[in-house]
Amino acid sequence: MRWTRGIGVALAALALSGCTLVPATSTPQLIAKRSVPFALASPTIPFSSVTRVTYSSHPIYLLDSRHQLRSVTRLLPSPATLLEVLSTLALGPTASERGQGVTTALPSSMHVNQAIIKRGVASIDLNQVLEMLSPSEQRLAVAQLTLSALQSGAVNGITITLYAEPYALTVNGHRVTRFTPAMFQKDESN
Amino acid sequence: MRHTSLRVRLIAAFAIGALTVSGLLASITFMGVRHVLLHDQQVTDTRQAFDTANLLRSALATNPLSLPQQVSAIESDTGSLIYQRVNGLWQGAAAPGAATVSLAMLDALDADRAASQTMSVHGHLNFVVGVPVPAIESEVVETFPLTSVQSNLSSLLRLLLLAAAFTTIVGVLIGIVVSLRTVRPLRDAATTAETILNGDLSARIAPFGGAHEVQRLAISFNKMVDQLAARIQRDSQFASDVSHELRSPLTGLSVSAAVLENEPSLTPVGRESVEILNADIAIFRALVDDLIEISRADSGAATFSLERVNAVKLVERCISASSRRLGTAEPPLAVAPGCEGVTLRVDRRRFERVIANLFDNAQNYANGITGVSVVTEGDHVVLCLDDDGPGVAPEEREAIFERFYRGPVASDRRQVVGTGLGLALVRDHLSALGGTVTCDEAPGGGARFRITLPIEEVRS
Numbered sequence: 001m002r003w004t005r006g007i008g009v010a011l012a013a014l015a016l017s018g019c020t021l022v023p024a025t026s027t028p029q030l031i032a033k034r035s036v037p038f039a040l041a042s043p044t045i046p047f048s049s050v051t052r053v054t055y056s057s058h059p060i061y062l063l064d065s066r067h068q069l070r071s072v073t074r075l076l077p078s079p080a081t082l083l084e085v086l087s088t089l090a091l092g093p094t095a096s097e098r099g100q101g102v103t104t105a106l107p108s109s110m111h112v113n114q115a116i117i118k119r120g121v122a123s124i125d126l127n128q129v130l131e132m133l134s135p136s137e138q139r140l141a142v143a144q145l146t147l148s149a150l151q152s153g154a155v156n157g158i159t160i161t162l163y164a165e166p167y168a169l170t171v172n173g174h175r176v177t178r179f180t181p182a183m184f185q186k187d188e189s190n
Numbered sequence: 191m192r193h194t195s196l197r198v199r200l201i202a203a204f205a206i207g208a209l210t211v212s213g214l215l216a217s218i219t220f221m222g223v224r225h226v227l228l229h230d231q232q233v234t235d236t237r238q239a240f241d242t243a244n245l246l247r248s249a250l251a252t253n254p255l256s257l258p259q260q261v262s263a264i265e266s267d268t269g270s271l272i273y274q275r276v277n278g279l280w281q282g283a284a285a286p287g288a289a290t291v292s293l294a295m296l297d298a299l300d301a302d303r304a305a306s307q308t309m310s311v312h313g314h315l316n317f318v319v320g321v322p323v324p325a326i327e328s329e330v331v332e333t334f335p336l337t338s339v340q341s342n343l344s345s346l347l348r349l350l351l352l353a354a355a356f357t358t359i360v361g362v363l364i365g366i367v368v369s370l371r372t373v374r375p376l377r378d379a380a381t382t383a384e385t386i387l388n389g390d391l392s393a394r395i396a397p398f399g400g401a402h403e404v405q406r407l408a409i410s411f412n413k414m415v416d417q418l419a420a421r422i423q424r425d426s427q428f429a430s431d432v433s434h435e436l437r438s439p440l441t442g443l444s445v446s447a448a449v450l451e452n453e454p455s456l457t458p459v460g461r462e463s464v465e466i467l468n469a470d471i472a473i474f475r476a477l478v479d480d481l482i483e484i485s486r487a488d489s490g491a492a493t494f495s496l497e498r499v500n501a502v503k504l505v506e507r508c509i510s511a512s513s514r515r516l517g518t519a520e521p522p523l524a525v526a527p528g529c530e531g532v533t534l535r536v537d538r539r540r541f542e543r544v545i546a547n548l549f550d551n552a553q554n555y556a557n558g559i560t561g562v563s564v565v566t567e568g569d570h571v572v573l574c575l576d577d578d579g580p581g582v583a584p585e586e587r588e589a590i591f592e593r594f595y596r597g598p599v600a601s602d603r604r605q606v607v608g609t610g611l612g613l614a615l616v617r618d619h620l621s622a623l624g625g626t627v628t629c630d631e632a633p634g635g636g637a638r639f640r641i642t643l644p645i646e647e648v649r650s
Contacts, residue, residue: 021343022228022315022336028295028307036304038244043324050251053326055276075276077254084254
């Protein structure tokens with residue numbers, strides 16, 4: 001009977017078209033500008049002393065696949081403080097950088113408590129995770145911190161404290177508490 | 191062409207109807223609920239994306255270091271993922287893939303237009319909202335998983351499918367009940383009609399409750415059968431009355447003809463005329479006798495004298511009597527093993543009349559009976575009488591048992607020797623005894639009349 005077959009086909013078509021759980025859309029739906037709240041479309045920030053946030057490029061140092069120091073850049077709100085630069089360093093490589101074999105010796109649980117520069121020397125206070133690394137890893141981690149701080153004004157090196165306790169590391173056979181860029185620049189990849 | 195029964199059609203109609211209605215309702219319900227749930231979710235997510243963009247703008251302007259913690263807190267609370275793009279570069283540890291943020295979405299953001307899109311990422315649907323924030327030279331993109339909505343809709347769909355299946359089953363059950371109520375009167379009417387067709391004019395349709403149309407059908411049917419029975423009764427009575435009225439003058443005519451036949455003064459021509467007259471009177475008498483017998487059967491006035499008799503002995507006696515009456519040699523009788531002890535419960539006179547009529551029929555039209563056989567088949571005894579004639583054409587094998595039916599062989603004869611009621615009486619008598627008679631082709635040519643009668647008892 002043709003009419004019953006027709007009803008069956010119509011029902012099946014209705015069921016198939018209507019019962020997709022949630023349909024995906026092929027193109028985005030534009031939101032009207034008047035519907036965007038908080039003056040987000042405004043070029044300036046209303047009711048704020050900072051009317052506009054601009055960005056500057058800052059180099060930070062990570063490790064390549066041969067565990068040599070490698071410089072990559074990050075966009076940070078300008079002007080960026082040393083603390084912001086080092087906090088960005090602590091976040092590690094991006095997904096695309098990880099895809100290229102870029103790593104970091106800094107533990108993901110590392111936290112920069114304080115970072116200030118006096119007379120070209122940066123005083124950096126960290127949590128204690130640095131001591132949990134092997135000596136060679138500690139050397140690479142300190143190198144990353146020293147070279148990344150260099151571009152923010154720490155031209156004479158850095159000193160590190162772990163929760164205010166001085167930190168020292170044996171470099172080239174000497175016990176060192178102030179780490180200068182010269183100690184590590186030979187480890188930098190070209 | 192295959193015919194589907196009315197009952198099956200009714201059940202199928204109810205099932206299809208229930209499935210159609212429940213399917214439509216389920217689809218409409220599902221689409222409505224989906225629209226509401228999805229719309230509400232998208233409105234909420236869009237509002238959340240605007241809140242997130244505002245928060246990012248404030249954090250970047252006042253305390254950028256607090257940004258990661260604030261983003262993590264939002265992602266943890268809403269289950270969303272937040273991405274920031276500055277001057278075309280994705281910030282943070284991870285960048286969204288092309289499956290998460292489409293090129294069309296990026297184009298919209300580049301044109302400083304907020305946009306939203308539902309996208310499937312690795313089989314999971316996400317609602318993606320992109321908001322350009324010029325004050326921080328960024329575009330903020332937030333993706334919200336639609337897992338909860340999908341789960342709710344999946345549960346709803348399962349529930350609706352179950353409800354549709356249940357409704358269909360209920361429809362089938364209602365269809366069965368309705369079809370039973372609808373078809374039963376028709377089936378009863380058909381059974382009653384078949385009973386009447388088999389000769390039982392007392393059968394009637396029992397009065398139905400329910401639909402007026404069905405009651406009307408039953409009443410009309412019963413009235414029709416009443417009138418038909420009355421008509422047959424009147425016809426039978428008329429035939430019986432006429433036959434009885436004819437019998438007296440026929441007897442007088444017969445006696446007068448007999449007297450005339452013995453008159454010595456008759457000339458040869460006169461004697462020949464009297465002989466013809468006697469032959470015609472004999473045929474006339476046979477016709478009147480058959481008419482009386484058949485009208486008795488029709489009116490239900492026929493009486494039966496049933497007795498238990500040995501089947502083989504009864505057949506032997508009937509063959510002997512008929513052969514002697516016709517002045518022919520007795521045809522051979524073949525009795526199958528085990529038939530000797532078979533007992534029938536019959537009216538002896540009627541059975542003898544059956545065999546005599548078949549012998550007469552064979553003698554008149556088929557050069558006599560050539561053989562008789564007796565076998566048993568199940569709980570019936572089967573008696574076959576083969577003749578030596580040209581046989582009966584297949585299309586006539588049922589018609590020859592009609593009253594006054596004459597086949598081509600009988601019609602071709604210049605002189606009509608039978609009454610035209612012999613085979614009709616054979617069928618009527620056998621039917622009254624619970625038996626049947628059919629005509630077939632004999633193995634050696636000619637016709638075979640096959641009689642079946644129920645076995646009363648088998649004695650070893």
